[in-house]
Amino acid sequence: MNSIKLATAALAAATALFALPVYAAGNLNVICSADQQVCDLMKGLFEKQTDISVNMVRLSAGETYAKIRAEARNPKTDLWWAGTGDPHLQAASEGLTLEYKSPLFDQLQDWAKKQAESAGFRTVGVYAGALGWGYNTEILQKKGLKEPKCWADLLDPSYKGEIQIANPNSSGTSYNTLATLVQIMGEDKAFDYLSKLNANISQYTKSGSAPVKAAARGESTIGVVFMHDAVAQTVEGFPIKAIAPCEGTGYEIGSMSIVKGAKNLDNAKKWYDWALSADAQSHMKDAKSFQLPSNKSAEVPKEAPKFEDIKLIDYDFKKYGDPDVRKALLSRWDKEIGAKAN
Incomplete structure (x- = not known):
């Protein structure tokens, strides 16, 4: 045994x-x-x-x-x-x-x-996911602001201090925004646009989705983000509306x-x-x-957000994922935008 x-x-x-x-x-x-x-x-x-x-x-x-x-x-x-x-x-x-x-x-x-x-x-x-923004419908109505439908609309002086976007050095979302604007407008015009937009920016956040979360909490009005991040806040019950820019937009x-x-x-x-x-x-x-x-x-x-419902640009991933191109754009952003950021 x-x-x-x-x-x-x-x-x-x-x-x-x-x-x-x-x-x-x-x-x-x-x-x-x-x-x-x-x-x-x-x-x-x-x-x-x-x-x-x-x-x-x-x-x-x-x-x-x-x-x-x-x-x-x-x-x-x-x-x-x-x-x-x-x-x-x-x-x-x-x-x-x-x-x-x-x-x-x-x-x-x-x-x-x-x-x-x-x-x-x-x-x-x-x-x-496509790039765009989300805005707080209640704050927009309360302050009597127009709905921003296009990139150009974000330069309206009435949005001074009402917009958040991430820093492109830390955020892939924001670098995608930078590269998108360069492809839509050309580099010099894009940086001129960003310089003017800076007057309306209340904060450059670390995270790409943070701007629309701030808008959802009522800490700002507009957050430039990927549209799905805006939709996520809407689904959570916040008064956020997602927008695809009328001129066209990039995607990630x-x-x-x-x-x-x-x-x-x-x-x-x-x-x-x-x-x-x-x-x-x-x-x-x-x-x-x-x-x-x-x-x-x-x-x-x-x-x-479905691609077929959005005016997408032919985003050049290979070019804007190139280390030299990325480094040059971020360096210029630091000198011309970051140095005078609010």
Whole structure:
């Protein structure tokens, strides 16, 4: 009897030993450049479905690019999820991210595929959203202000101190705005426009979505943001109306990249493939995220601003994701706008 017990115990111990790697799935270090609520949702879903422990921090796209660049010789991050595509493309062009083509690539929208192909598969599109703004309808009516429908309208002196926009050095949203205006107007006219707009700006925020959140709280009237961020505030019950500029507007391709030298590479690839799946992307709306998903089979939130309803420019992602172009535009912004910011 004792020998049977010993044999059984030995077998159980051996089984446990060989089963251990299945349960000890390891860790994954992720930087998330979406809103905190979305980051938390994705982290929770992935951990539940994979048993991989995710160490996640939330940083804006500009901050993340700077961090990955600074840590290039000894990466602390495995994967960068979300945030505007321009800094992802810049990181790709500098060899800071790893080439990887997901098995799910053929399931993606054409704009997501083009993003990946233009970067040599060092990044990929996970969602898209058009640039615009949201304004507080109650404050606008109370102050007797006109509805701003066009970029030109934002220069109206009646909006002095009523507008917030992020700083393009830290915010991918704001860099996208800068690049959009340059493409619509030409560089010199765009900077002349931004110089005039500065008179109406109450604050340059760190985060891209912060301006419309301030408008929702009644701390300002207008927030220049991606339209889906304005829609998110409307869905939450705030008196925010989203606007697509009449002259035309740019758009973002929120992206994802594996950091070159990732310590947990296999787990990074697991997140990468999972985050491109229709199931994972269909859950983003649960966190009040109203972008257009990149997987063709993912559920599109009914509230999401549709590209077919918006006058979009042919945004040149490759050019404005180029490190030299980005550096030149930000340097000029610092000298001509940032230096005299309110």
